[in-house]
Amino acid sequence: MKGATKFKRIKKANRARYQTKLLDKLANIRWWKKLKLGQKYGVALFVTIGLFTVSTVLTFFLLMIANSKMDTVKDSGDQAIMITESASIFHHKGSTIGNFIIDSNPKHLKTFDQLAEDFNTLKKEINPALTASETKELFTQIDVNDQKITSIFHDVIEPKVKLQHVREYRLAKLQADNIISETVEKLNTLSSMLKEEQKKAVSSAKSGLVLTLIVLGISIIISGILGIASILFIGRIISRKLNQIVHVSNEIASGNLNVESVEYDGDDEVAELSRAINSMKEKLQTMIQEINSVSGYVTERSGELNISANEVRAASQQVASTMQELSGGAEDQASSAARLSAMMDEYMEKVEEAANSGMEIKNASNEVLSLTKNGDKVMKESQHQMGLINKIMKTSVDKVNGLDEQTKRISRLVKVIQEIADQTNLLALNAAIEAARAGEHGRGFAVVADEVRKLAEQVSFSVSDITKIVEGIQTESNRVTGSLQSGYIQVEKGTEQIQLTGETFQKIYEAVNLMSKNVSNISNSLEQVSVSSYHMNQSIGSIAAVSEESAAGIEQTSASMAQTNHSMEEISDNAQSLSELAEQLNSMIAKFKL
Template sequence: MLKGVRKFIPGKKERKESSKSKKFKIGKYLNKMASTKWWKNLKLGQKYGVALFVTIGLFTVSTVLTFFLLTIANSKLEIVKESGEKAIKITESAATFHHKGSTIGNFIIDSNPKHLKTFDELTEDFNKLKEEISPELSDSKLKDLFRQIDENDQKITSLFHDVIEPEVKLQHAREYRLGKLQADNIITETVDKLNTLSSMMKEDQQKAVSSAKSGLILTLIVLGISIIISAILGITTILFIGGIISKKLNAIVQFSNEISGGNLNADSVEYEGDDEVAQLSRAMNSMKIKLQTMIQEINAVSGYVTERSGELNIAANEVKAASQQVASTMQELSGGAEDQAGSATRLSLIMDEYLEKVKEASYSGNEIKSASTEVLSLTENGNKLMKESQEQMRLINQIMKSSVDKVNGLDDQTKQISRLVKVIKEIADQTNLLALNAAIEAARAGEHGRGFAVVADEVRKLAEQVSFSVSDITKIVGGIQKESNSVATSLQTGYVQVEKGTEQIQLTGQTFQKIYEAVNSMSTNVSDISRSLEQVSINSAHMNQSIGSIAAVSEESAAGIEQTSASMAQTNHSMEEISDNAQSLSELAEQLNEMIAKFKL
């Protein structure tokens, strides 16, 4: 039977070629599945759930198939058990007939009525045995043979009660001896038939034992092949999904490194689907575009601020020079009253020009203030987007950590399987010990325990086979634990990469925070300049009124000259402040340009 089973087991070369073909087909199918829209829209947890569901399904099918084969083997073992019980009952029947023969002889010797009672009890015992055995005989030959045995029993009973018993009572020695001889012949024939029946049932028992052994061997082969196939398919599916996710995450990490390094010209990450990796890639691409737009706008605003601050500096210098000339003019006016009217007129013209310049400077300051406010708003939006990116990386970090925990849970389950296998091995060892004890008891029973000894030996062999099978299962479970540890290591590596990506995003967020603080400081300085220009405008208006008073009231020229000198001194001081603020604004714009230069647009 083993040779017949081995014919269906492929050789090493065939298994290798079959394994390569299956791996190629599995890889082709997985690649085709990964390119479908349905697969791309699944979340990461759902994808790993599909892999786990496939693995559990395969192992479930293997378990059901093995249970089905074990059920068949168990039914065959039940047949073996029933055959053994039948053989024991038939052996008891042979002993009953021998006892009947001795009872007949004893009755002939002493004519004791107790032998009649003993004979009837033996007949009743056989009838009970017949009622137990007859329904269990399924083969027609066995039924016919047992029918002949039953007829012989009836003949013996009839011969004893109808012939031997009366002739013994009448002391007809010749007749009862002839009846005794006929009864012995029938008993001998019946015992031979019982032995034949027992031999036939033992042959059926041996066939059932061989069939049960073949069924167990086939069960082990099917179990081993199904577990190997299930493990290969499950591991291949998990490794394939992990490879795709790891590849995409590495691309996103590399892309985020480029962004954090200031390279905004990096190629966008292309990933179709709706899972967490796709959402992260779209968020990173959107962040890159918004960063490019924001940096370009900041660059434009910075150039505008630089240009306006230069103009403001020039205007302040011009106003300062004009103030100095006005002071010189005031000194000349103090030297001669006759030149006061002309000087006042020239001063009025100069102040008109000066007031116009101040208005232009104030207008430019308001525009710079508006631009700095817009830059500050853009920087705040960029800071918010960066915080959202940090939150997305944190979610990805949690997802990867959850995947590592689930794979560790799978490793715990395989350890529980190992413990169950150990329990089964202990049960098999205990069964083997019980079988040995049963064999010893059967040996003590002698001829009557021979059939029980055969059954005990078969149970012992079956326990040994279960022990060997448990050893193979232990090796297989060990392989599964090794592969699950490998998967856990791969996920842990991916988890480390995600943590690095999280750190890079945090560094980028810190850089944006510094940009935000610098722009906020620039906005504050621009507001101060705007307020200074408004103050200059007010002072210029006052100075213009003073010059008008000088032109209108010449008799107050001395007092007007002093007031104008004081006003010009204040104006000169204000112009110095404006010049300093313009220089500071220019320096801030240069710093902003240097920060923008770190990004490649």
């Protein structure tokens, strides 16, 4: 158990050393050193926004491709409808030929020509939409058959019926029926081909939607991870140096001037603060050393002054020479106090420079905060773009639902055709009964009635096939509708996911805001150091004032020899006070570690 724990600690320590080396290498990149704090955080923000923008554009293009494929599905459905209408036209042509043979009514000629014109109209719409060579060739054969049927009707059946050449127009009618049956079969084959193409288009559209969702999910995850990692990476680089600066500042504030200097190579605000802290530490070391020297000097002179006062008290004849020495010592002390005051003024200037650097860091943090706000705004725009994508998917679902409605209308039309075929079959049966009653004179009419009945049966069979085709189209349409509904649900989930990403970006903004507050606290601490230094400067000024008072007292003592004893007592008291002040100064200096 202990061995496993020790192994984990070693592994953790190695990982920490590796991360530290990696951070040091990245932080020592030349162009990185020249960037300000706001610019460094701006780089991370730019990377995050760029990744999200690329993800949005890529998803948009994939959805546009899927929408184009759905249009292809719709076009295939329209083509299948027109093929079905074409088959219905050929059936109608066959029945029109039969009706013309029965009653020779000219209105059937107009009906036949109108049907030919309708087919030509459908042909103009179908032919350009066919892209495969097989479908084009098959439709060309259908067109050729249509021309043959038209030629047989106008060139053979029409004149033979007028001339009552029964055998000839019956043979022509049989030939036309065969061509119509062949043409309907070709139309059914063409419809099957288009149905297969529609299945391929549906499959391709499904694959495109799945790919879009996968790309969207992966791009959002990668963008979020890289964005957060870049923010954390930059924050860790900066926080390491800031923690080191805070540590050095705390050590200096506690009196430890022997702490190692902050090492940071760069041009940003943290580097300026590091150099200011190092300069302040060096100045404080020099200043404290000189203060220590002056304090020792003051202590020594105070002792000499005390001894001199005792000697003057014992032997007044030596007062003149002793007073001269005391006067010289007091002047030196005043001079030392003046130098100490000047050094303290210089120290105050350095502290103010450090405070100004802290304010610059605070301003840079505010700039980073502003950039993060802009990033949050761009994130909201991405959410709006995702809403537009959601609308596009909803429009595709509505279009496929419209296709399903058109298919239902075809079913109703086929049902009407079936009813007409049943009525035709019934009429043919009645005609056969009447022909049987007419006997020999109704034999030809019976043949026609039998042909009409056969034609009605063929129509019934064709309508049955058309019904199955339409049902197949409806089934595929329902599948496409289900797939689109599923894709639409996935897009809604993607919309919710990008909303969650926006909330994550808001958390990043809150973290940057907290860092800005911490930088403000550091700036406030530097201001407190400045205030403390101001009070220290006042204390040193008091020492200088005391030194000047001592010198004045000594001069007064030299000028008033008549009051020697009384003056010596005052000098002794002043020397004692000066010694106590020197001890206080020594105790203050002892708090610093040089």
